[in-house]
Each structure stands twice: as structure tokens, then as C-alpha cells.
Amino acid sequence: MTDLSTMGGDADPKDLANPQPLYRLLREAGPAVDMGPADEGGLDSGSGDGLVIVGGNDDVRHVLAHPDVFSSGIDAVAIGQVRPLIPLQIDPPQHKHYRRLLDPIFAPRQVATLEDQTRALARGLIEPLVDQGGCQFHSSVAEPFPTTVFLQLLGLPVSRAREFIDLKDGIIRPPVKTSEERVAYTAEVGKEIYAVLQEAIDARMEERGEDFISLFLDAEVDGHRLTNDDVLDIGYLFFLAGLDTVTASLDCMLAYLAQHPEQRRRIVEDSTIIPQAIEEMLRWETPVQGIVRVTTQDTEIRGCPIAEGRVVAVMLGSANTDDDAWPDAHDVDFDRAENRHIAFGGGVHRCLGSHLARMELRVALEEWHRLIPEYSLPDGIELLYSQGLRSVDNLELVW
Numbered sequence: 001m002t003d004l005s006t007m008g009g010d011a012d013p014k015d016l017a018n019p020q021p022l023y024r025l026l027r028e029a030g031p032a033v034d035m036g037p038a039d040e041g042g043l044d045s046g047s048g049d050g051l052v053i054v055g056g057n058d059d060v061r062h063v064l065a066h067p068d069v070f071s072s073g074i075d076a077v078a079i080g081q082v083r084p085l086i087p088l089q090i091d092p093p094q095h096k097h098y099r100r101l102l103d104p105i106f107a108p109r110q111v112a113t114l115e116d117q118t119r120a121l122a123r124g125l126i127e128p129l130v131d132q133g134g135c136q137f138h139s140s141v142a143e144p145f146p147t148t149v150f151l152q153l154l155g156l157p158v159s160r161a162r163e164f165i166d167l168k169d170g171i172i173r174p175p176v177k178t179s180e181e182r183v184a185y186t187a188e189v190g191k192e193i194y195a196v197l198q199e200a201i202d203a204r205m206e207e208r209g210e211d212f213i214s215l216f217l218d219a220e221v222d223g224h225r226l227t228n229d230d231v232l233d234i235g236y237l238f239f240l241a242g243l244d245t246v247t248a249s250l251d252c253m254l255a256y257l258a259q260h261p262e263q264r265r266r267i268v269e270d271s272t273i274i275p276q277a278i279e280e281m282l283r284w285e286t287p288v289q290g291i292v293r294v295t296t297q298d299t300e301i302r303g304c305p306i307a308e309g310r311v312v313a314v315m316l317g318s319a320n321t322d323d324d325a326w327p328d329a330h331d332v333d334f335d336r337a338e339n340r341h342i343a344f345g346g347g348v349h350r351c352l353g354s355h356l357a358r359m360e361l362r363v364a365l366e367e368w369h370r371l372i373p374e375y376s377l378p379d380g381i382e383l384l385y386s387q388g389l390r391s392v393d394n395l396e397l398v399w
């Protein structure tokens with residue numbers, strides 16, 4: 001029997017692989033489910049009070065549309081940062097100043113200029129695998145592909161990718177049990193990330209390059225140049241957002257397709273369906289399962305009170321599979337006519353990197369299915385999905 005307490009604790013691998021029934025259980029439990037203090041068996045929010053979890057489609061969208069009440073400020077989540085991450089932990093109205101600077105560099109036209117080199121990179125990673133008959137997809141493709149794209153854009157050395165991935169994992173998947181341990185561990189890893197970024201900033205202060213850090217050093221927000229700390233705080237967020245999310249999405253998608261040969265065949269037979277398939281798999285798998293906010297005042301969701309200062313986990317995956325909001329929510333339908341999923345979040349903090357992410361996912365799926373159209377999971381394997389950001393470290397494929 002699926003147990004709701006696994007929503008944030010030590011979850012059963014089966015629930016992590018197929019979280020949709022758990023999301024349904026959450027929605028049935030109420031609009032805002034108070035899990036109580038962690039030391040009384042509730043879920044750990046890092047604040048001691050435990051989490052309030054919101055999972056209904058309308059309720060999730062309500063939270064994201066009201067950043068004045070549900071702030072994404074620095075108290076919402078401890079991930080080793082010493083100042084608010086920019087722009088994620090900056091509330092309106094200041095938030096828009098940073099988005100005005102950042103939006104153009106991630107705009108579709110800008111992203112399109114990266115497609116050829118991204119495709120060459122995907123080919124270079126996949127072609128050598130063709131004759132091998134199998135691979136560990138996570139370490140062979142899902143990790144190196146987006147990591148290389150992103151380190152090049154940011155201006156960090158690709159030769160140190162392994163080190164950076166380990167640092168990112170130290171923040172997103174720290175090997176700890178309690179919230180105190182997590183705060184201490186991520187603070188240490190955070191220092192190393194700041195040091196790596198500072199090293200890159202110092203080098204670009206000497207000589208500018210064709211990369212985001214150089215661009216930020218010359219950028220202005222409201223007539224003011226960004227400070228060294230601003231560039232660090234943007235870089236820190238990019239480091240986490242850019243290195244993990246596309247990896248997790250690729251894992252989720254290939255794991256899904258390997259287990260659903262009829263869907264995989266549709267992609268192989270008609271690659272023009274890939275963009276729609278990506279949107280539907282983003283909805284169904286929702287690789288970023290949930291995001292957090294902290295209440296700035298006493299409030300309520302459909303009659304459920306939430307006190308000021310509570311950490312609210314907003315379950316995007318649940319909103320995306322809510323039977324009340326989606327026709328045939330539990331059917332994975334690549335031909336879905338309308339697909340306004342919120343796998344990239346919603347409201348002012350909606351993902352800055354969504355166009356880049358979509359291009360990377362499309363290119364990777366096109367190249368993979370062109371080169372390796374027939375593949376499946378080895379017999380008997382149990383896929384181990386990580387929690388929160390759903391990567392699959394042991395995703396082995398055979399062909």
C-alpha cells in the first residue's frame with residue numbers, strides 16, 4: 001500500500017519510479033496537507049516545523065501566482081547558499097530586473113544558434129555506443145551531454161566536469177539523514193562552488209571570453225553594473241539548475257521509452273512527433289517533482305489554514321497528473337491536443353532555461369533514436385530514481 005509519508009522521507013523505489021498514485025493520494029488527503037514536525041514523524045522541511053504539501057492543479061497554480069504570500073526567498077530552501085540565489089530567491093518587484101537581463105540570453109532565437117554544436121556533441125557521445133550493444137545511459141549520455149553544453153555556456157572548464165557534477169550532487173543529493181546534517185554538509189559543498197565560480201570570475205576580470213560570466217561582468221541592471229556577489233549568486237543557481245535538470249529529464253524519458261516500446265516506435269517512425277512527446281513526458285514524469293515556498297503571512301488554501309513562516313512544498317508532478325484538471329490525466333498521449341503542464345514551474349519564477357532545455361532534449365532524442373532505435377531495459381533490473389529531481393543513476397539500456 002502506498003504510504004503518503006514517503007512523499008519526502010525514505011521512499012520505496014517503486015513509489016519513486018511511479019509517483020503518480022502517490023500524488024493522487026496526496027490530493028485526496030486535502031488541498032494543503034500539514035505533515036507536522038519532522039521529529040514527530042512528519043517530513044523534514046529544514047525549518048523544524050515540517051512541510052505543508054500542496055498537490056492540486058488549481059492550488060499549485062494559486063501558490064505560484066502569489067509570490068507576495070508564498071515567497072521563494074532564501075528561507076524556503078537551504079542549498080549551501082550564503083545569499084539569495086538570483087533570480088530564484090528574489091521576490092518581485094526586484095525579480096523582474098534580473099529577468100529582464102537574463103531572458104534575452106535564453107530566448108529561442110539565441111538558443112537556436114547553439115543547435116548545430118549541441119547536435120554534434122550528442123552525435124559524438126552516442127555514435128561510439130552503437131556497436132556496444134548496451135550502455136549505462138545516465139553516465140554515458142544523460143550526464144555528459146547537458147553538462148558539457150552548460151559548462152561551455154557559463155565559461156567553466158569542461159575538463160573539470162566530473163568535479164562539478166560531484167559538487168552539484170553534493171547539494172542536490174547530499175549523503176545525510178537529518179536536516180542539521182544537510183545544512184552543515186551543503187554549507188561546505190557550497191563554499192567549494194563559490195570558490196570555483198570566483199576562480200572563473202577572476203579569470204574573466206583579467207580577460208573576457210565568449211561566455212555568460214563575461215557577459216554578466218559587463219551587464220547592467222537598472223543602470224548599475226552587477227557586483228561580484230551578484231555574478232556569484234547567478235552563477236551558483238545556474239550551476240545547480242543547468243547541471244541537473246536536463247540530465248534528470250533525459251533519464252526519465254529514456255527509462256519511460258525503454259519500458260513502452262509502442263511509444264518508442266512512434267518516435268522512431270516519425271521523428272517530427274518528438275517535440276510533442278517531450279512535452280507529454282515532461283508532464284507525466286515531471287522530473288522536478290516539487291518546489292518550495294515559504295509563507296510571508298497567515299493564509300489558507302481552499303479553507304486549509306497555513307501559518308506564516310511555514311515551508312510549503314508545491315508538487316508540480318501532482319498538478320500535472322491531477323484527474324480534475326486533465327482529460328485522461330493518467331494516459332500518456334503524445335497526441336494530446338493541449339498540454340499546458342507546469343514541469344518548468346509557473347508564475348514569475350517559471351524556468352529561465354526552458355527553451356535551452358527543450359532544444360537539448362529534442363536534439364538528444366532525435367540523435368539517439370536515429371542511431372539506436374531499438375533498445376530496452378535488461379531483464380530484472382529495478383530502476384532507482386532519486387527523489388525530488390528524478391534522475392536514474394542505474395539506467396542501463398541494451399540493444
Ligand code: HEM
Nearest residue numbers: 087088241242245246249288291344345349351352353357
Ligand atoms: C528539463 C529541464 C528543466 C526543468 C524541468 C526545469 C525546471 C524548473 C522549474 C520547475 C523551475 C521553477 C523553480 C521555482 O519556481 O522554485 C525552474 C526555474 C529556473 N530554471 Fe529551470 N529547468 C530545466 C532546465 C533549466 C536549464 C537548462 C537552466 C539553465 C540556466 C535553468 C535555469 C533556471 C533558472 C535560472 C530558474 C529560476 C528562474 C527565476 O527564478 O526567475 N533551468 N526550472
